[in-house]
Amino acid sequence: MRLPFLTLTFSSIFLSYSAVYYNRSSFQVIDLLLIALGAVSAHISVNSFNEYYDFKSGLDALTEKTRFSGGSGALIINPNSSRNVLSSALVFLTITILVGLFFIIKNGPSILPFGLFGIIIIISYTNWLNRSPFFCLIAPGLAFGPIMIMGTYLVLTSSLSIHTFFLSLIPFFLVNNLLLLNQLPDIKADKTVGRRHFPIVYGIENSLKLYAINTMITGLIIIMLVSLKVLPALSLISILPLLASIKVFRGLHTHIEEIRTRQFANIEPLLGLNVGMTLVTPVLIGLTLLL
Secondary structure (H helix, E strand, O other), X not given: OOHHHHHHHXXXXXXXXXXHHHOOXXXXXXXXHHHXXXXXXXXXXXXXXXXXXXXXXXXXXXXXXXXXXXXXXXXXXXXXXXXXXXXXXXXXXXXXXXXXXXXXXXXXXXXXXXXXXXXXXXXXXXXXXXXXXXXXXHHHHHHHHHHHHHXXXXXXXXXXXXXXXXXXXXXXXXXXXXXXXXXXXXXXXXXXXXXXXXXXXXXXXXXXHHHHHHHHHHHHHHHHHHHOOOOOHHHHHHHHXXXXXXXXXXHHHHOHHHHHOOOOOOOHHHHHHHHHHHHHHHHHHHHHHHO
């Protein structure tokens, strides 16, 4: 299930909940809890599918694990559990679908497009989306950004706005960056099994340039939303964690050759710093909304 990574789901749900609170919209707490259940189940499902298919394809045996890439390696140690992992993926996907159906019955079909896109990403990410540099790049951000943020807001308030869309772009760019960098240690192994994500197709240098562009866009969105009074002025402090991207970018650029030769001792702390930035920024915005 890769439990430590599930904090990413709570980060997005918290940001959306905070936006609902800030706009003084009332909602039922049980709805928020069900949303969290459905979102976490979706995240567990996609992680479990990824574990299963990476083991079956032989990719698990080729990757050098870091704390942030290469999968858990659990099935390499215990291959007899592969069917249990697949069953887990299907069970949690079913939970997500049931939560979605509950809200469709309760609130109408407006949430259906978000649910369908989410399910497509869960099912197709490992085996199909990873073969397209564009779709593989944006799928994670779509899931934790527009789908999760706007879907949560829609269920809790029965409304959406362009402001909610722009707010959802903050985790969109951050999470895209997260997966983009976490793919760097796996370039050689992923290439062996036919994957064609952005670092494989366009190289490490271009991946780092894209990382920098995505981070700058994230900062500009925060500034824009504050200037439009969609976010309070206090939310500008959420730009501070983004400054960590400078160290990440410079560090990875310095160690490009080590990435190519699969020496990750200097790379792993930088990946960890980027994970922290990705988690903290939406939470910090959410806290400023609550305050």
